[in-house]
Amino acid sequence: MKSKIRFIICLLYGLIFINAGLNFFFGYMPPPDHLPDKMQKMNAAFMGIGWILPLVACVQIVGGVLFIIPRLRFIGAIMLFPVLIGILLTHLSAAPEGLPLALILLGINLWIMYEHREKLRLMIK
Template sequence: MKIVKNILCVLFALMFINAGLDKFFHYMPVPPADEATTKLYEAIGTISWLMPLVGTVEVVGGLLFLFPKTRALAALIILPVMVGILVHTATFFPSGLLIVILMFVVLLWVIASNWNRYKILIN
């Protein structure tokens, strides 16, 4: 089970690193979007610091997620971004929801398996 978890975590981390780097270098193709989605992207684009911030969080979180020792911290860093991805995908691209839900499950699995580390933060 540990090997499966490590493989899933490495894949999860690589997806976040790739998504974060794309926010800086724009190398992945952008799928066609409807008018509402295009307006949303234009509005987000007016906040010049937002996408670099999200990209940085994705890259740093992804790099930390690669290593079991820092995975608990990475899960907390990535959680808000992952919730945003989940809501955005459910709203605008429901056809891609399966992969996002699978990624969210991996993230929740990591959080659950590190729960003892988080207890200090709660107490």
């Protein structure tokens, strides 16, 4: 039962990131109309860089797929961790109303990384 719940959580988590990455490329979800000015300026700055948002979208897609596959879940968690830190910092500085979801996503990622802490220790050694 515990493994089924873990799989469902990881499946939904992975699908969230796959959806976010695909939405960048295909634009099937319109952006919210009520974005704060600070957030609009940040988005414009990132779009001005040109290469960073497509890279983040690719990492989201690949990391989301890896997160769904139990054998590769740890690699997906490591790939998505910097993206989650960026999401968290963005919401801390520009749009605090999205902070609860960002903290939940970060918590799930840290939970999976904690479950695979032995692999993480080997990487850090």
